[in-house]
Amino acid sequence: MQQHNGDDMEVPLLNDTNSNRQKSLAPDRDGFSIQQKDSEGSMESPNLEFEYGDTDNFTAELSELYSYTEEPEFSLNRDYFEEDFKNHVKGRRWKQLSMEEQRAYVMRLLDALEFTDRDKRLKVARAILYLAQGVFDECDTETDVLYWSRHNVFLLFDMGIFCALLELLSMEIDNNQACSSAVRKPAISLADSTELRVLLSTMYLMVETIRVEMEGDSPERKAARQAFKTELGSPLYNGEPFALLLFTMVTKFCSMNAPHFPMKKVLLLLWKTVLFTLGGFEEVQEMKVRMRERLNLPALPEDSIKVVRNMRAASPPASAMELIEQQQQQKRGRRSRRPLVKQDSLDTYNERDPFKNDDARDEEDDPEDVDSGIEGEVDPLDRDVIIQPPPPPPPLQPPTERVSFPKGLPWAPKVREKDIEHFLESSRNKFIGFTLGNDTETLVGLPRPIHESVKTLKLHKYVSIAEVQIKREDELQQCPMTMGEEEVEETPAEILYLGMLPSLSQYVIALLKLLLAAAPTSKAKTDSINILADVLPEEMPITVLQSMKLGIDVNRHKEIIVKAISALLLLLLKHFKLNHIYQFEYVAQHLVFANCIPLILKFFNQNIMSYISAKNSICALDFPHCVVHEMPELTAESLEAGDYNQFCWRNLFSCINLLRILNKITKWKHSRTMMLVVFKSAPILKRALKVKQAMMQLYVLKLLKIQTKYLGRQWRKSNMKTMSAIYQKVRHRLNDDWAYGNDIDARPWDFQAEECALRESIEKFNTRRYDKNQNSQFTPVDNCLQSVLGQRVDLPEDFQYSYEMWLEREVFSQPIQWEGLLQAQ
Numbered sequence: 001m002q003q004h005n006g007d008d009m010e011v012p013l014l015n016d017t018n019s020n021r022q023k024s025l026a027p028d029r030d031g032f033s034i035q036q037k038d039s040e041g042s043m044e045s046p047n048l049e050f051e052y053g054d055t056d057n058f059t060a061e062l063s064e065l066y067s068y069t070e071e072p073e074f075s076l077n078r079d080y081f082e083e084d085f086k087n088h089v090k091g092r093r094w095k096q097l098s099m100e101e102q103r104a105y106v107m108r109l110l111d112a113l114e115f116t117d118r119d120k121r122l123k124v125a126r127a128i129l130y131l132a133q134g135v136f137d138e139c140d141t142e143t144d145v146l147y148w149s150r151h152n153v154f155l156l157f158d159m160g161i162f163c164a165l166l167e168l169l170s171m172e173i174d175n176n177q178a179c180s181s182a183v184r185k186p187a188i189s190l191a192d193s194t195e196l197r198v199l200l201s202t203m204y205l206m207v208e209t210i211r212v213e214m215e216g217d218s219p220e221r222k223a224a225r226q227a228f229k230t231e232l233g234s235p236l237y238n239g240e241p242f243a244l245l246l247f248t249m250v251t252k253f254c255s256m257n258a259p260h261f262p263m264k265k266v267l268l269l270l271w272k273t274v275l276f277t278l279g280g281f282e283e284v285q286e287m288k289v290r291m292r293e294r295l296n297l298p299a300l301p302e303d304s305i306k307v308v309r310n311m312r313a314a315s316p317p318a319s320a321m322e323l324i325e326q327q328q329q330q331k332r333g334r335r336s337r338r339p340l341v342k343q344d345s346l347d348t349y350n351e352r353d354p355f356k357n358d359d360a361r362d363e364e365d366d367p368e369d370v371d372s373g374i375e376g377e378v379d380p381l382d383r384d385v386i387i388q389p390p391p392p393p394p395p396l397q398p399p400t401e402r403v404s405f406p407k408g409l410p411w412a413p414k415v416r417e418k419d420i421e422h423f424l425e426s427s428r429n430k431f432i433g434f435t436l437g438n439d440t441e442t443l444v445g446l447p448r449p450i451h452e453s454v455k456t457l458k459l460h461k462y463v464s465i466a467e468v469q470i471k472r473e474d475e476l477q478q479c480p481m482t483m484g485e486e487e488v489e490e491t492p493a494e495i496l497y498l499g500m501l502p503s504l505s506q507y508v509i510a511l512l513k514l515l516l517a518a519a520p521t522s523k524a525k526t527d528s529i530n531i532l533a534d535v536l537p538e539e540m541p542i543t544v545l546q547s548m549k550l551g552i553d554v555n556r557h558k559e560i561i562v563k564a565i566s567a568l569l570l571l572l573l574k575h576f577k578l579n580h581i582y583q584f585e586y587v588a589q590h591l592v593f594a595n596c597i598p599l600i601l602k603f604f605n606q607n608i609m610s611y612i613s614a615k616n617s618i619c620a621l622d623f624p625h626c627v628v629h630e631m632p633e634l635t636a637e638s639l640e641a642g643d644y645n646q647f648c649w650r651n652l653f654s655c656i657n658l659l660r661i662l663n664k665i666t667k668w669k670h671s672r673t674m675m676l677v678v679f680k681s682a683p684i685l686k687r688a689l690k691v692k693q694a695m696m697q698l699y700v701l702k703l704l705k706i707q708t709k710y711l712g713r714q715w716r717k718s719n720m721k722t723m724s725a726i727y728q729k730v731r732h733r734l735n736d737d738w739a740y741g742n743d744i745d746a747r748p749w750d751f752q753a754e755e756c757a758l759r760e761s762i763e764k765f766n767t768r769r770y771d772k773n774q775n776s777q778f779t780p781v782d783n784c785l786q787s788v789l790g791q792r793v794d795l796p797e798d799f800q801y802s803y804e805m806w807l808e809r810e811v812f813s814q815p816i817q818w819e820g821l822l823q824a825q
Contacts, residue, residue: 233277262534671751
């Protein structure tokens with residue numbers, strides 16, 4: 001595996017046209033660059049009231065479909081609809097028609113989609129899009145728009161509009177003339193993707209609207225939702241699921257063969273299609289519970305989603321700049337003053353750190369660890385706390401936070417079968433002098449405390465679905481004849497994996513290319529792909545206000561792409577892991593080989609607080625607000641101020657998704673954990689702890705936990721508060737010696753051999769389950785001479801005419817060496 005040095009990775013300025021938004025770069029000791037916000041350090045980041053879910057609220061998900069530069073097209077859709085509607089329905093409006101009349105009109109639009117004239121087809125497609133957008137010209141409020149949009153979408157689906165749009169989309173994808181013309185163009189704009197954007201927007205509105213359940217849905221709508229879900233997940237479209245067509249668009253775009261494809265809309269539609277057909281995070285949890293019951297495994301110790309939601313965020317550790325400032329103060333003779341620590345620090349229980357003074361001395365002796373920081377020292381953000389009189393003693397006035405502290409740890413500890421085997425192996429070697437292999441039952445000759453330890457370990461033993469699947473796969477590989485043919489359930493995840501399998505590496509590479517291009521830390525390079533084809537207008541802005549608006553639109557566009565890709569990858573990993581562990585490992589290995597680990601670390605190597613609190617949105621231009629209310633006058637001040645939200649939901653959602661992906665592909669993989677160490681991820685991840693959101697902090701701490709044993713004693717001493725937070729928030733493995741580095745897994749490994757062994761297992765699985773030709777070697781052989789000679793053999797026609805010549809040449813003219821045959825016997 002190719003190793004990279006952290007010094008090779010550079011982080012550019014945020015791609016923003018507004019000069020006031022540019023962030024300065026400060027060099028870091030690790031060779032990375034850290035974006036420093038001017039006001040950073042002036043105030044502490046507040047607790048973020050963020051609730052993680054499959055998606056944002058319905059209105060926000062609809063508004064993110066459209067770029068602000070597409071705003072003039074809303075009125076265009078309305079005009080084409082009203083022009084056609086008035087020609088066929090005199091004197092009335094859409095809302096005044098009966099259900100039968102509406103169905104008749106939609107049927108007429110469906111027939112009109114068959115026009116050979118491209119411009120006429122586009123006008124009809126715009127009229128259909130206007131219906132899906134909720135006939136907003138006849139509505140007074142946003143609620144009205146959403147109501148009629150939902151009504152019309154179910155009507156369009158019932159009339160078969162989606163299948164018709166799918167055929168048109170396939171035609172546009174295969175339109176070589178449009179592709180070649182876009183390749184030759186020096187600059188691509190919105191105008192090059194008009195037809196595709198109209199089709200994809202309508203399909204997205206249909207998928208997202210039908211996907212979301214409402215309380216008042218009728219039984220007919222529930223049945224339509226289930227039918228649409230089955231249809232999207234089944235191989236009904238040219239023998240493959242609908243998601244495969246969208247994956248094809250992604251790879252075609254990234255190979256530069258179709259640079260005009262509107263990637264944001266494609267990715268949003270792909271994400272929502274996978275979310276609809278496979279299910280969201282809560283559905284994955286329910287499927288996991290059902291599968292454990294089917295495999296006769298014990299129930300899960302807790303609901304992980306609920307545990308994470310009930311977690312409380314902790315204050316971040318001190319940053320490198322703050323610690324350097326502290327050291328300068330100490331050198332000026334201020335070491336005598338005892339530092340005070342905030343009540344709500346990473347050390348939740350406010351225990352005094354016995355290593356505090358030692359850490360300060362060690363930090364001065366070891367300048368390499370400046371970035372990792374002394375978290376026992378005071379945070380300069382809290383100087384207002386320091387200058388106040390000390391608080392009264394705890395017995396007189398206990399802190400209010402202590403009242404809400406949970407009793408005990410949030411997670412039940414887990415132990416693997418492998419951990420019990422290792423424990424018994426070392427115990428037997430120590431007390432008896434020999435081992436019994438994988439035997440975990442025999443405890444003869446071991447002292448009583450070892451019996452108690454084994455009993456405790458078995459009490460918390462956890463058998464995962466993955467372990468059962470690996471064991472079953474090994475049996476199928478070893479005894480193919482005895483075990484017989486495996487019955488594979490045709491789940492939506494299985495169907496999708498089967499379709500993705502031939503080109504899975506291309507799909508993964510394409511998604512990561514797009515993620516790299518959309519990351520705020522990426523530099524604009526001439527050879528990189530252009531993801532702004534569906535946001536840049538034909539005429540570039542000429543005023544400062546227009547430039548600011550376009551700058552916000554471009555940044556928003558990139559953020560939405562990151563959101564869609566991160567959510568899509570996480571969904572695929574979770575569903576494939578549940579469907580079969582080797583499907584998950586196949587996708588994860590392709591992600592690792594495509595440099596996903598350094599890419600995610602590069603993404604987080606920025607001022608993450610600035611990214612999460614970015615205000616790249618203009619509320620007045622968001623759909624459906626912009627089509628119902630009068631447009632206010634936009635000024636540079638209003639654009640600069642942005643909205644009043646504490647944080648940007650999509651950016652925090654993206655960060656958590658990327659951290660979860662990084663956790664999934666590195667968990668239990670020593671070679672990949674070492675990649676985190678090689679790329680110097682610890683300081684990058686520690687900076688992400690500044691975000692006071694419990695779920696994000698949990699996944700950062702998980703990533704820090706798996707590499708602590710490799711970071712050395714000095715790092716652990718210098719980060720005792722982070723170690724304490726890991727202990728309090730991350731699940732325990734009873735005999736995992738992560739905090740001291742004495743574990744057997746910390747010894748040098750042959751990392752390349754580890755990945756090769758995993759790849760071999762994956763290839764065996766894919767060959768056995770999906771390569772039908774390999775089963776021919778197991779077909780029974782007919783050894784009966786009469787039976788073999790009696791089989792009818794189809795001979796070619798020309799053989800009948802030359803049969804006598806063949807006999808003469810191959811049989812009669814060839815002398816038979818009978819003696820040789822006898823000797824050979």
